[in-house]
Amino acid sequence: MGFGRVLWTGIVGMIFLLLTSYISFQFLDLTASVTGDLIVNLNDALGGLGSLLGPVGGIIGVLAGVFLGLILVLLFPIHWCLMYRPDDVMLLIAITLPWILACSMICAINAKTPGKGIRTSLAIGIGYLILALLIYFLLPMIPIIGPLIEGIVNGLALGLTDLPYVLAVSTAIIEGCLVGAVFGGFIGSLKYKPTGSGSKQKSKKSKSKSADNYEPSLDGAHCTNCGTKLVSDNDFCTNCGMKS
Numbered sequence: 001m002g003f004g005r006v007l008w009t010g011i012v013g014m015i016f017l018l019l020t021s022y023i024s025f026q027f028l029d030l031t032a033s034v035t036g037d038l039i040v041n042l043n044d045a046l047g048g049l050g051s052l053l054g055p056v057g058g059i060i061g062v063l064a065g066v067f068l069g070l071i072l073v074l075l076f077p078i079h080w081c082l083m084y085r086p087d088d089v090m091l092l093i094a095i096t097l098p099w100i101l102a103c104s105m106i107c108a109i110n111a112k113t114p115g116k117g118i119r120t121s122l123a124i125g126i127g128y129l130i131l132a133l134l135i136y137f138l139l140p141m142i143p144i145i146g147p148l149i150e151g152i153v154n155g156l157a158l159g160l161t162d163l164p165y166v167l168a169v170s171t172a173i174i175e176g177c178l179v180g181a182v183f184g185g186f187i188g189s190l191k192y193k194p195t196g197s198g199s200k201q202k203s204k205k206s207k208s209k210s211a212d213n214y215e216p217s218l219d220g221a222h223c224t225n226c227g228t229k230l231v232s233d234n235d236f237c238t239n240c241g242m243k244s
Contacts, residue, residue: 017098
């Protein structure tokens with residue numbers, strides 16, 4: 001798989017993760033899960049923008065849900081869920097499901113071997129890791145409000161995950177894409193066809209066809225059916241009775 005193909009599939013996989021994160025946000029109430037029910041029904045509140053502001057409000061509500069879901073999935077590591085909420089199965093599902101779905105879908109389209117499935121899944125994680133860290137390190141360059149936003153981001157990350165932003169995002173993305181890589185590799189193994197198997201099957205079929213089409217006959221001085229030497233002017237083989 002060339003670099004360009006890896007880059008393209010990684011970008012498509014990142015879009016899939018963006019969309020699947022909305023599933024956790026909207027239908028599994030991810031916000032309530034990660035905040036311990038401190039913030040509840042945020043998904044319903046954003047969905048209600050459509051009734052208040054019309055179609056434009058509906059679009060804003062969906063987009064906000066998509067990006068909030070992605071931010072939460074990229075911020076909360078799987079090990080945090082296991083350490084702080086070991087009994088909250090729905091939280092673990094809400095965090096891992098977007099990775100599983102995104103990696104499985106892109107690998108079903110692209111990967112034809114287990115190795116490609118794993119590499120494609122890792123490309124999604126690497127892409128988001130680069131993007132998340134790049135945004136963070138560019139924040140101080142924004143005049144006046146840049147350092148303030150950086151402090152707010154770090155404060156939120158520490159308050160929610162007990163980890164600084166860089167560590168929280170790095171572990172969340174690495175752990176998530178590794179879980180997705182397991183499923184991506186499995187999808188790739190289902191589509192895997194060993195090299196040469198097709199040609200071997202074709203050769204076997206051609207041999208069987210040639211064997212089926214073979215008809216013994218009397219040819220020259222020997223019977224092609226049993227190999228018995230023939231007497232001249234015989235119309236039948238004296239051994240097996242094959243007609244010339």
